[in-house]
Amino acid sequence: MQNLTIDAGRLWDSLHETAAFGACEGGGINRLTLTDDDKRVRDWFRRTVEALGCTVTIDEVGNMFARRPGRRDDLLPIAIGSHLDTQPTGGKFDGILGVLAGVEILRTFHDTGYVTNAPIEIINWTNEEGTRFAPAMLCSGVFAGVFDPEFAWSRTDRDGIRFDAALEGIGYKGSAKAGDHRLGAVFELHIEQGPILEAEEVQIGVVTGVQGARWYDLRLNGNTGHTGATPMRLRRNALVGASQVVLAVDGIAGEFGPDAVASVGRLDVSPNSRNVVPGEVFLTVDLRHPDDGVLEAMARAFEGRLAGIRERYGLEMDLTPIWKNPAVRFASELVDCVQAGADQAGFSHRRMVSGAGHDAAYLARVAPTTMIFVPCLGGISHNVAESTTREECAAGAQVLLNAVIAHDNTL
Amino acid sequence: MQNLTIDAGRLWDSLHETAAFGACEGGGINRLTLTDDDKRVRDWFRRTVEALGCTVTIDEVGNMFARRPGRRDDLLPIAIGSHLDTQPTGGKFDGILGVLAGVEILRTFHDTGYVTNAPIEIINWTNEEGTRFAPAMLCSGVFAGVFDPEFAWSRTDRDGIRFDAALEGIGYKGSAKAGDHRLGAVFELHIEQGPILEAEEVQIGVVTGVQGARWYDLRLNGNTGHTGATPMRLRRNALVGASQVVLAVDGIAGEFGPDAVASVGRLDVSPNSRNVVPGEVFLTVDLRHPDDGVLEAMARAFEGRLAGIRERYGLEMDLTPIWKNPAVRFASELVDCVQAGADQAGFSHRRMVSGAGHDAAYLARVAPTTMIFVPCLGGISHNVAESTTREECAAGAQVLLNAVIAHDNTL
Numbered sequence: 165m166q167n168l169t170i171d172a173g174r175l176w177d178s179l180h181e182t183a184a185f186g187a188c189e190g191g192g193i194n195r196l197t198l199t200d201d202d203k204r205v206r207d208w209f210r211r212t213v214e215a216l217g218c219t220v221t222i223d224e225v226g227n228m229f230a231r232r233p234g235r236r237d238d239l240l241p242i243a244i245g246s247h248l249d250t251q252p253t254g255g256k257f258d259g260i261l262g263v264l265a266g267v268e269i270l271r272t273f274h275d276t277g278y279v280t281n282a283p284i285e286i287i288n289w290t291n292e293e294g295t296r297f298a299p300a301m302l303c304s305g306v307f308a309g310v311f312d313p314e315f316a317w318s319r320t321d322r323d324g325i326r327f328d329a330a331l332e333g334i335g336y337k338g339s340a341k342a343g344d345h346r347l348g349a350v351f352e353l354h355i356e357q358g359p360i361l362e363a364e365e366v367q368i369g370v371v372t373g374v375q376g377a378r379w380y381d382l383r384l385n386g387n388t389g390h391t392g393a394t395p396m397r398l399r400r401n402a403l404v405g406a407s408q409v410v411l412a413v414d415g416i417a418g419e420f421g422p423d424a425v426a427s428v429g430r431l432d433v434s435p436n437s438r439n440v441v442p443g444e445v446f447l448t449v450d451l452r453h454p455d456d457g458v459l460e461a462m463a464r465a466f467e468g469r470l471a472g473i474r475e476r477y478g479l480e481m482d483l484t485p486i487w488k489n490p491a492v493r494f495a496s497e498l499v500d501c502v503q504a505g506a507d508q509a510g511f512s513h514r515r516m517v518s519g520a521g522h523d524a525a526y527l528a529r530v531a532p533t534t535m536i537f538v539p540c541l542g543g544i545s546h547n548v549a550e551s552t553t554r555e556e557c558a559a560g561a562q563v564l565l566n567a568v569i570a571h572d573n574t575l
Numbered sequence: 576m577q578n579l580t581i582d583a584g585r586l587w588d589s590l591h592e593t594a595a596f597g598a599c600e601g602g603g604i605n606r607l608t609l610t611d612d613d614k615r616v617r618d619w620f621r622r623t624v625e626a627l628g629c630t631v632t633i634d635e636v637g638n639m640f641a642r643r644p645g646r647r648d649d650l651l652p653i654a655i656g657s658h659l660d661t662q663p664t665g666g667k668f669d670g671i672l673g674v675l676a677g678v679e680i681l682r683t684f685h686d687t688g689y690v691t692n693a694p695i696e697i698i699n700w701t702n703e704e705g706t707r708f709a710p711a712m713l714c715s716g717v718f719a720g721v722f723d724p725e726f727a728w729s730r731t732d733r734d735g736i737r738f739d740a741a742l743e744g745i746g747y748k749g750s751a752k753a754g755d756h757r758l759g760a761v762f763e764l765h766i767e768q769g770p771i772l773e774a775e776e777v778q779i780g781v782v783t784g785v786q787g788a789r790w791y792d793l794r795l796n797g798n799t800g801h802t803g804a805t806p807m808r809l810r811r812n813a814l815v816g817a818s819q820v821v822l823a824v825d826g827i828a829g830e831f832g833p834d835a836v837a838s839v840g841r842l843d844v845s846p847n848s849r850n851v852v853p854g855e856v857f858l859t860v861d862l863r864h865p866d867d868g869v870l871e872a873m874a875r876a877f878e879g880r881l882a883g884i885r886e887r888y889g890l891e892m893d894l895t896p897i898w899k900n901p902a903v904r905f906a907s908e909l910v911d912c913v914q915a916g917a918d919q920a921g922f923s924h925r926r927m928v929s930g931a932g933h934d935a936a937y938l939a940r941v942a943p944t945t946m947i948f949v950p951c952l953g954g955i956s957h958n959v960a961e962s963t964t965r966e967e968c969a970a971g972a973q974v975l976l977n978a979v980i981a982h983d984n985t986l
Contacts, residue, residue: 358804375803379849389954391838391861392786393769393930396828398954403839404825407818414815417807427802428814429849431842438790438840438859448849450802519804543800543809 168272170565172558175268179557182208182248182264183256192548193256197249197291198226198327203334205248209263209288216270218286222338225303225316226290226331229345232270234283239575240348242280242568243531244269245287247523251295255550257540257557262353263288265561272565281575282348284568289523290331296321297330304523306342308530313342343530349498349571350533352524353564355552359543360516367559368506368513369537372499374525375425375452375517376459376491382409382470385480388435388443403433403442405477412469413449420462424453425519454517456491492525495532498571502536505566511559536563579683581976583969586679590968593619593659593675594667603959604667608660608702609637609738614745616659620674620699627681629697633749636714636727637701637742640756643681645694650986651759653691653979654942655680656698658934662706666961668951668968673764674699676972683976692986693759695979700934701742707732708741715934717753719941724753754941760909760982761944763935764975766963770954771927778970779917779924780948783910785936786836786863786928787870787902793820793881796891799846799854814844814853816888823880824860831873835864836930865928867902903936906943909982913947916977922970947974 185204186195195201206228210220213230221229231241246262266286273280289307294300297319305311317328331337356362361369386400410428417426427450434444451466453459467483474481499515506513518525518535527533538560541551596615597606606612617639621631624641632640642652657673677697683689700718705711708730716722728739742748767773772780797811821839828837838861845855862877864870878894885892910926917924929936929946938944949971952962 356804357801358806359800359809360804360806363809377803387953389770390768390931390956391840392788392836392863392932393767393771394836394954395769395771396825396832396836398770398774401825401838403821403842407821410814410818411822414807414812421807425803425805425807427812427850427852429802429851429853430847431814431844431853432847433842436841436843439838439861440840441838442840442842450850452803520801521803542798543805545801 168276168278168565168569170268170272170558170561172554174271175264175557175561176554178264178267179256179260182260186250188253188548190548192550193250193254194252195250195254196252196296197293198296198330198334200334202249203336206288206336209248212267213270213286216274218270221340222336223340223342224313224338225306225342226336226338227303227307227342228288230286232273232284234280236281237283239282240346241283241285242572243285243287243347243350244564244568245289245523246352246354247289247292249291249293251293251546253546253548255545255548257355257550257552258357258545259292261355261557261560265353265564268561269565269568280572282572292523297327301521301523301526303342304526308526309343310526347531350524350527350531351498351536351564351568352522353536353560354522355540355545356537357520357540357543357545361537361539362541362543364514366514367511368563369516370499370503370506370513371494371518371535371537372515373454373494373517374492374521375454375519376456377450377452377487377489378459378463378485379487380449381484381486382447382449383482384445386443386477389441391439391441394441399441400478401441402445402479405473405479406431406445406447408473409447409470412473413466416462416465419465420453420458423517424458424462426451426462452519454491459491489521492528494528494534498532498534501567501570502534502563504570505563508566509559509562511563536560536567579687579689579976579980581679581683581969581972583965585682586675586968586972587965589675589678590667590671593671597661599664599959601959603961604661604665605663606661606665607663607707608704609707609741609745611745613660614747617699617747620659623678624681624697627685629681632751633747634751634753635724635749636717636753637747637749638714638718638753639699641697643684643695645691647692648694650693651757652694652696653983654696654698654758654761655975655979656700656761656934657763657765658700658703660702660704662704662957664959666956666959668766668961668963669768669956670703672766672968672971676764676975679972680976680979691983693983703934708738712932712934712937715937719937720754721937721940758942761935761938761942762909762947762975762979763933764947764971765933766951766956767948768931768951768954768956772948772950773952773954775925777925778922779974780927781910781914781917781924782905782929782946782948783926784865784905784928785903785932786865786930787867788861788863788898788900789870789874789896790898791860792895792897793858793860794893795856797854797888800852802850802852805852810852811889812852813856813890816884816890817842817856817858819884820858820881823884824877827873827876830876831864831869834928835869835873837862837873863930865902870902900932903939905939905945909943909945912978912981913945913974915981916974919977920973922974947971947978
């Protein structure tokens with residue numbers, strides 16, 4: 165067994181060097197996809213991997229593939245990837261760690277002269293965040309056949325700029341057809357974006373899949389009225405009904421627990437005035453579970469609970485399902501490689517399901533795929549306060565390296 | 576017994592004639608206090624009552640008193656009053672009806688040559704609405720000794736303009752000291768601003784007092800988190816706690832019913848994003864009851880319930896009492912005059928307590944006082960859709976006239 169070791173300091177330096185592209189106050193990064201700062205980090209990535217002997221291919225939606233030949237070029241490549249774009253108030257790790265750990269692995273191979281059996285590809289997926297151009301995970305989605313390239317090209321930002329114009333504007337519209345080349349295995353290292361590893365003091369999350377999710381919009385209508393002059397018996401208070409909905413959603417997670425989560429994240433009251441009984445409430449509902457069957461049962465329970473609340477309070481309700489994403493199970497042979505890689509490096513680990521969406525969730529539709537999580541302080545992400553330590557980043561990169569080699573050794 | 580009858584058409588015409596001062600889209604009025612439109616309606620009021628033989632006195636905070644002599648000028652005057660200012664999207668009746676019904680009574684006295692025992696004063700109280708210069712009922716408050724004149728003068732609007740500058744600007748800063756002259760009785764006719772009379776198909780509300788009220792601000796703090804990646808057991812969801820508060824407030828009204836009302840009118844969620852567990856909620860609480868002892872018990876029940884919710888959800892809570900108004904009981908002899916006046920005119924009536932605040936609530940501290948309510952469509956006020964019919968306005972004015980004469984006959 166090989167005992168290659170990544171260089172923790174070098175990885176940490178790269179994370180900080182590239183954080184200058186779009187650096188914003190508080191130590192975070194504002195690097196929306198296809199902006200000048202995105203071009204700068206892409207240029208850095210291309211320069212760096214070409215210096216390590218890679219060939220860079222760019223596809224028609226800007227996904228970047230840095231290929232290092234293996235011993236046997238007839239094998240499908242082993243992909244290591246994530247994304248270099250960030251939220252407007254993003255941190256230094258979300259997405260970026262998964263690409264730069266790949267660069268660190270390339271450097272380790274390069275320094276030691278190690279040659280894998282299969283080719284290695286380090287990938288930067290375009291527009292994972294979906295902030296400038298909705299939806300999220302747009303271009304791994306195109307690669308996986310979830311979206312047409314034309315759909316991606318036609319997305320517009322808030323200024324009316326089309327995705328394809330922005331892509332050409334920074335010189336990253338490639339000629340390769342997205343999804344045209346197959347991947348033999350996909351590994352994505354990412355910060356957890358949740359509090360579990362930190363709370364349990366575990367170093368590595370061995371990710372077995374991604375939760376299924378259902379999103380709804382709900383509008384409740386009752387009657388406004390003067391808070392002093394409207395007797396309780398004559399009220400149709402939309403906020404009282406909405407509060408029952410919030411508690412019903414929270415309760416459903418408890419009933420289908422411990423792996424269920426359910427949330428009302430947004431709630432807008434109208435007219436939202438101290439002395440007016442609320443006449444209208446808009447709220448959003450987010451239900452998730454690793455098992456699609458359980459998720460379906462949660463959705464049915466939610467809709468049933470709503471009917472009861474509508475009747476009890478005499479409210480009108482307008483429920484709109486707006487997004488439905490099936491649960492994803494990762495490739496068990498790759499999950500095993502990650503677990504073996506963590507054991508080999510002596511890191512504590514636990515199996516877990518990703519609560520958030522990732523490029524890997526789409527890629528799992530077209531290639532054996534898995535993910536590795538490292539802790540992040542307080543579970544915080546999409547925030548300049550996002551924090552993962554030098555040691556935690558290094559641990560993730562080392563497990564990634566070990567897992568890739570373990571898998572490559574089976575080929 | 577006199578059988579004077581007000582002129583329904585003339586009252587209705589005056590309501591529409593003066594609605595031109597500040598007329599806004601939708602048939603409503605935008606006539607904030609001490610604006611040019613307020614000056615125009617004040618000028619109209621002065622012109623009209625002077626033509627009916629009244630002497631107009633203006634006090635140092637702009638309250639206007641139109642005095643018609645009685646047979647015995649040693650008696651304290653009988654006051655009929657309300658306010659001519661409106662909300663920015665006000666209707667044609669809130670406040671205005673109470674002043675113009677007084678004008679209609681003057682006209683009826685004038686046309687018939689009727690002379691009361693006591694002098695009659697028709698009063699326009701400055702800044703009842705409190706929208707431009709907070710707080711509401713400012714100048715009846717000064718008259719009643721609740722506020723100092725200096726306090727009123729120093730209020731500023733959103734543009735930084737002081738109350739006294741605005742008052743001088745429209746030429747309505749008088750020389751009379753506010754509260755210097757005593758009133759023998761105060762009658763205020765007003766739209767109900769609630770749905771009870773309409774729901775019960777009753778024509779006249781015989782108002783026996785004004786509810787006591789307590790207002791609070793409440794801030795709840797928990798933790799934000801990713802809705803997918805934060806397990807239920809690690810959440811401190813401020814919106815779940817806030818929903819329990821909304822239901823506790825609603826429940827308290829039920830427990831202390833049927834005369835209790837309790838409401839959360841405003842609720843702001845932060846960060847208020849679909850896929851973020853809410854970390855902070857700000858909400859307002861409004862508790863009211865006609866009996867101060869019961870209101871105190873409601874407040875204690877509310878605070879106890881809060882403690883339970885704080886503990887159950889591990890939230891931080893910051894409760895700020897921001898307003899406390901004692902319950903008001905109107906003068907029973909005047910209440911009886913109103914009831915007799917409704918009977919005399921053949922209108923259905925019910926006794927009720929005002930849910931909203933009114934100038935009469937402060938005046939009751941310095942003079943025997945009562946109010947008369949007429950229905951308003953759907954209980955709607957502070958809205959251009961505010962609607963009371965010609966017949967309802969006339970019924971209110973007739974009961975007001977009957978009540979004033981009944982009281983005057985006892986002097």
